[in-house]
Amino acid sequence: MDLLRYQGIDRQKEPAVPSVIVIGGGISGLAAARALNDASFKVILLESRQRLGGRINTDYTFGCPVDMGASWLHGVCNENPLAPLICSLGLKLYRTSGDNSLLYDHDLESYTLFNMDGRKVPQEMVVAVGDVFKRILKKTEKVRDEHSKDMSVHKAISIVLDRHPELRQEGLAYEVMQWYICRMEAWFAADADMISLKCWDQEHVLLGGHGLMVQGYDPIIKELAKDIDVCLNHRVTKISQEYNKVVVDIEDGMSLIADAAIVTVPLGVLKANLIQFEPKLPEWKVAAISEIGVGNENKIALLFERVFWPNVELLGIVAPTSYSCGYFLNLHKATGHPVLVYMAAGRFADDLEKFSDEYAANFVMLQLKKMFSDAPDPVQYLVSHWGTDRDSLGCYSYDPVGMAGDLYQKLKAPFGNLFFGGEAVSEEHSGSVHGAYSSGVTAARNCESHLLQRLGNFKRRLQLIFRDNDALLEPTFPLQISRI
Template sequence: MDPNGLKTGGLLLPTIERRCTSPPSVIVIGGGISGVAAARALSNSSFKVTVLESRDRIGGRVHTDYSFGCPIDMGASWLHGVCNENSLAPLIGYLGLRLYRTSDDNSVLYDHDLESYALFDKDGNQVPKETVDKVGETFERILEEERVLTGGHGLMVNGYYPVIEALAQGLDIRLNQRVTEITRQYNGVKVTTEDGTSYFADACIISVPLGVLKANIIKFEPELPSWKSSAIANLGVGVENKIAMHFDRVFWPNVEVLGMVGPTPKACGYFLNLHKATGNPVLVYMAAGRFAQEVEKLSDKEAVSLVVSHLKKMLPDATEPTQYLVSRWGSDPNSLGSYSCDLVGKPADVCARFSAPVENLYFAGEAASAEHSGSVHGAYSSGIAAAEECRKRLLTLKGIPDLVQVAAWEEMAGAVAPLQICRT
């Protein structure tokens, strides 16, 4: 058990012994959940794996901050689909991590149920429930056409970092290694970083964010084929930012969401009430769309002042925060966006082309998940899938018999551990 009481000591799957002098080698570019999951799977199959991460930390767009004295997820926060069909559920259950369910099976109003909301207009007046009900009905009809897992949405009470930490245990992860060039060679792949260091391996799994690939920060030699480069171009990137604020006292109602509506992007958004889920006096303002991009042009103080001014219209007794954090995922050179999204009029097979390998290069990340793009479990699943495809190909090329399948989490734990879910 670690100091937080989470199970980590027995997390690693037993390493598979292989009778070969030169185990297959793989470089994983990107230390987010997709890359770390891929590295974990390959390492458990006795592959030689090196993870190259451009940041000074692992996790990527999964980033839990502890400066408030409590875990605050400044990137991904939810498990979307609190059910055993979710690929991350066995791991989260095994680690004993708690979830706070923020909606029922059908999610409305910014992914939250109507029973726990307070919605205000730009002048601070509460919107009638009848109006919100009409919005909710429309949103439900939209959801019926989407592939949404059952079980609603679970907020990670302890943050997402324990998941990343558990997956990364024992892996060879090199931080502050920004990749600038990937060269396919006849006998493998060469990866060069910004400081001139070169790494060589049999194959490479690329799990950097879509925004980084679209910006052509990484040079490919030879160039990627047109079907791959067009897939990268034809996927969109969205931006969502968070302004987390810690207060000395709770002055807001005991609801999950304080929402705002108005005629401009600045007047639309919502405050997530973490006090209801975690007991900490924290509100997190969720900025999306054009306003999310505008936040990135403001200083931390300016961004906080702007959202607090809205908060004071809604709740006249609102106080100034004692601490605050502001994310800038769109301008962060390590992400250049928050999540992938479909673009209107683009081919239906774009996601399949994006995730398809190019010789000994494999692609993973939330953008590579056709059914669950933009989600943590989509990123996790794509990493596992890329690792499995890479594993099978390299074993075949090296003439190594594929005798053992990597065990699933529930097989390792002996049984599926129940998810710890609360609503109070």
């Protein structure tokens, strides 16, 4: 079926307005569709799921919003491209860290850690070991400078400890060190032996620290989707470029035609070759898809009848290996709801997906009951499966060992009248919601320029939402930030 006919337009009479198919209903696809729609382009958005949001998934099963996917705004400042939208909607943020938090979404000012026997770890020890860990990471910079060939962060840490045995920790302090490594792995959604030493600290982090979205990300998704022509349950199987047009085949046999397409599906889906391209994507694009890493992080959310834990932001378990460490986010402190969210990353997240939801919830409860022996069973629980969900096949991108430095540009680069968005194409802000959002706006801008030049219509200008940088600095509607 032709996109133009699909929208009630006679294909025999070619309209002056360009048509675009946006593939993927996450925040990147919605940002692209919103921008083009507001400029009166003919736009249709195709989403394979039964819902919009992609890896943003605010669940209301508990009677309150719980983000089972993205939940933080990384960079609580007016320079964040999402700030105007958050302010206009009156959404609240709960700040969990300040400006100096490169590796964590928490400053660890509000936490309680336990060992595997359920005994509290002295807070002085946690602070001291944290300072040692920072010193170790600082010394890995010298290791990086000494080696032209990339290596993993894990290997670099081993080299530092061999050179500086005084930094080694023993006993309980060693387990606390493993917990810090666990938290680092959660930031990248990958194990330390997979993370590039060359790239791990090169991300451009916006000022303002990190803020938890108190009402979840769902209000932003709903706002961006207003008046957009959305087709849910439309799984794209093939994208063809023919005669300056794009033909998009849907799983049920339908085909749509437009002047261009913007592809914003997750990198994991592209890696799995779930969408065919005709002609095939060039080798440089295939290499970018293949070599950029995709990590995994899952959440097990637990709803209780009452709060039985201390009023801290994090509850953690230290262990002899980072794989065995864990932590709970206390949503009650940020939102007032009696919910704990256990988060698992890397191989541990992959392994949890091999079992049933009931097994995962029981496993998490065993960890919790080590901390609080009288902990009651949860009223309800939720479990994410980002690694095996065929619509995501991973959580977000990261830099694996040996990755070439130009892959993000290659992944982002257009191919004919195909344009690419998503968090993975955001070189400076990959893995973030605002990075995904900005990439969608950029893809829309590039698509606009391409189509207007090809169609010879230079009088039209795409009025991209929030394109005016001055609007980002407008102090009339400040971000609503709390720190209880």
